[in-house]
Each structure stands twice: as C-alpha cells, then as structure tokens.
Amino acid sequence: MEDISTEQKIKKAALKEFAHFGLEGARVDRIAHKAKINKAMIYYHFKSKEDLYESILTEFYREIFPRVTADIPKDKGPEVQLDAIVTFFIDFISRVDQDVIRMMLRELSSGGKYFKKLMLPNVIIPMMGFVQELFTAGMEQGTFKKIVPHLTFLQMLGSIVFTNAIRITLLDTEMGKMIFNDDFFEDYKKNLLTVVKTGILAS
Numbered sequence: 607m608e609d610i611s612t613e614q615k616i617k618k619a620a621l622k623e624f625a626h627f628g629l630e631g632a633r634v635d636r637i638a639h640k641a642k643i644n645k646a647m648i649y650y651h652f653k654s655k656e657d658l659y660e661s662i663l664t665e666f667y668r669e670i671f672p673r674v675t676a677d678i679p680k681d682k683g684p685e686v687q688l689d690a691i692v693t694f695f696i697d698f699i700s701r702v703d704q705d706v707i708r709m710m711l712r713e714l715s716s717g718g719k720y721f722k723k724l725m726l727p728n729v730i731i732p733m734m735g736f737v738q739e740l741f742t743a744g745m746e747q748g749t750f751k752k753i754v755p756h757l758t759f760l761q762m763l764g765s766i767v768f769t770n771a772i773r774i775t776l777l778d779t780e781m782g783k784m785i786f787n788d789d790f791f792e793d794y795k796k797n798l799l800t801v802v803k804t805g806i807l808a809s
C-alpha cells in the first residue's frame with residue numbers, strides 16, 4: 607500500500623469533517639484525531655482551519671476546467687463537443703468523493719464565500735467563455751436553435767449537481783436504492799443528453 611503524506615492525511619480527514627459540519631462547525635481537534643496526528647502538525651502545514659478548507663476546495667476546483675477542455679474533441683462539431691461536456695461532468699461527478707459534494711453544498715448554504723472566491727474564477731467564468739463560443743458556433747451553423755449560452759450551461763450544470771445532491775441524500779432510502787442503482791449514471795447521461803438535444807438542436 608502506498609504511503610500518503612501527512613498533508614494528504616490531514617486533507618482526507620478534514621474533508622470528512624467539513625462535509626459533515628461545514629467550516630464553522632468543524633473542529634481542528636477532531637481533524638487531528640481522524641488523521642491520527644498531533645494537532646500541531648495541522649498548523650505546521652496550514653495557517654488556519656480556513657486555510658485548510660480553502661486548500662481542499664482550491665485543489666478540487668482547479669482540476670475541472672483543464673480536464674473538461676482536454677476531453678473535448680476540437681476537430682468535431684458543436685453537437686459532438688456538447689456531448690463531451692455533458693459526459694465529462696456526469697462522469698466526473700460520479701467518480702469524485704461524495705464528501706466533496708457535501709462540502710460544496712454546505713459551502714453554498716452558508717453564503718458561498720469560497721465558492722465565489724474559487725469556483726467562479728476557476729470553473730464558472732472560463733466555462734462560460736468556452737460554451738459561449740461553442741453555442742454561438744452551433745447557432746451560426748444552424749446546428750442549435752437560438753439559445754442563451756450562459757443560461758443553457760447553468761441549467762445543464764445545475765441539473766447534474768442538484769441530481770447528485772438528491773442522490774446523496776436519498777441513497778439510504780428504499781426509493782433512493784431503486785432510482786440510484788448501478789446503472790444510474792449511464793442512464794442519467796443518456797437521458798440528459800436526449801433532453802438537452804431535444805431542446806436545443808435545430809430540427
């Protein structure tokens with residue numbers, strides 16, 4: 607088994623703490639206990655609880671845009687590129703540690719200070735620019751109907767994130783087990799693409 611660094615141990619333990627208690631409710635003592643290290647080691651690696659919190663979110667947000675753009679086939683048309691964007695976000699969110707999603711939801715419910723500071727410049731703004739070009743090209747080519755690019759992107763992304771939030775919440779219920787089965791993400795991907803394309807593809 608590969609050894610992980612002390613910093614990684616701290617982040618792993620802190621993620622669970624922040625996911626369940628949020629930034630305000632999280633306790634450094636509990637993080638140290640979960641990481642099985644001395645509390646002083648946390649302050650050796652991170653200036654404060656807030657610094658640790660921001661570090662986890664920064665690491666998560668900064669990887670999204672480079673990865674989604676790397677997965678988009680630049681030599682293909684707007685419809686294929688749209689498929690790639692939707693596929694990436696669904697596959698990405700299906701693989702990410704669900705405590706990251708819980709942490710994001712708590713962050714949003716507490717006012718979104720770090721969401722605005724970190725996700726806005728690292729994900730939302732660059733993705734808005736990217737989809738603006740993509741959807742504009744699709745409309746000019748007659749592939750897409752007349753749509754508002756940034757609203758279309760937010761509706762797509764919102765659907766993916768909110769659906770996964772519901773999945774996390776309902777997983778321990780009978781309905782959740784029935785809906786969110788092993789085939790869920792593949793079925794959801796196909797269905798969302800059908801719904802999106804039905805709405806924006808020109809006939």
